[in-house]
Amino acid sequence: MTKKEYSKDKHKDVRTRLVKDGINTTVFKLLLKDCNIYTRTKLYTFIISKENVKYLKEHKNQLTKALNHELSLFLGRFNNSPDIPGKLEEKQKRPALNKIDSLENVRIAKNRCFYCNEKGTEFAQDHFIPWNYIYATEKHNMVPACTSCNSSKHDKLATEHFLDKIIQRNKKLELSAGYSESFMKSQWENCRIGYHGEDELLWQNA
Ligand SMILES: [Zn+2]
Incomplete structure (x- = not known):
C-alpha cells in the first residue's frame, strides 16, 4: 500500500489503531520501507526526503503519541506504577469526586x-x-x-x-x-x- 493510498479516509481506523496500540517494530520497519520515508546511504546514514520531513512535521503530535505509547509500554515492564500511558498525556485533568x-x-x-x-x-x-x-x-x-x-x-x-x-x-x-x-x-x-x-x-x- 502506498502512502497516498494509506492516507485515504477508508484507512482511518487502521491508522488510529496503529497510533493507539503502538506499532510492532517489524511492521514499522516495513511501513517505513513501503512509504519510502528514508533511504539508506551508508551504514549509519539515512536520508529523509523533504516531502517526508513535511509529513513528519504535519503529524508531529500523532507520531509523538505513538512514540510515547511505545516508551510507556517499555517502562511499564519495570515498575508497578499504574497507567503510565495516561501519565504521558500533557494535560491530565484531575476529575473531582461526584x-x-x-x-x-x-x-x-x-x-x-x-x-x-x-x-x-x-x-x-x-x-x-x-x-x-x-x-x-x-x-x-x-x-x-x-x-x-x-x-x-x-x-x-x-x-x-x-x-x-x-x-x-x-x-x-x-x-x-x-x-x-x-x-x-x-x-x-x-x-x-x-x-x-x-x-x-x-x-x-x-
Ligand atoms: Zn485535618
Whole structure:
C-alpha cells in the first residue's frame, strides 16, 4: 500500500489503531520501507526526503503519541506504577469526586477530617494515594480532609496508620467489585516504593 493510498479516509481506523496500540517494530520497519520515508546511504546514514520531513512535521503530535505509547509500554515492564500511558498525556485533568459520593464520604466520616478528626462543614476530597501516582479519582481512594491537612499532605503518601483507617472506612462504602482490601494495600505499598521513595518519611498530620 502506498502512502497516498494509506492516507485515504477508508484507512482511518487502521491508522488510529496503529497510533493507539503502538506499532510492532517489524511492521514499522516495513511501513517505513513501503512509504519510502528514508533511504539508506551508508551504514549509519539515512536520508529523509523533504516531502517526508513535511509529513513528519504535519503529524508531529500523532507520531509523538505513538512514540510515547511505545516508551510507556517499555517502562511499564519495570515498575508497578499504574497507567503510565495516561501519565504521558500533557494535560491530565484531575476529575473531582461526584457530589453524591463526596457527601457520603463526609457523612460516613461523621463530618470529621479523615486525618486530624477535626469537625467541620467544608472538606476537600483528598486522594489518599496521591493523584500524581494514581491518576484516578475513585471513591475508595477519596477521603474528606480539612483545608489544613489537605494542603499539608498535598501529594504525599500518608502513613500505614491511615492505610488501616481507610481500609476500615471502605468497609462502610458500597464499592465496585474491583476493589478489595489487598488491592488497597498493594497500591499503597507500590506507591510507597515506586513514587514516595522507600527511605522517605511518610506524611502524618502534626
Ligand atoms: Zn485535618
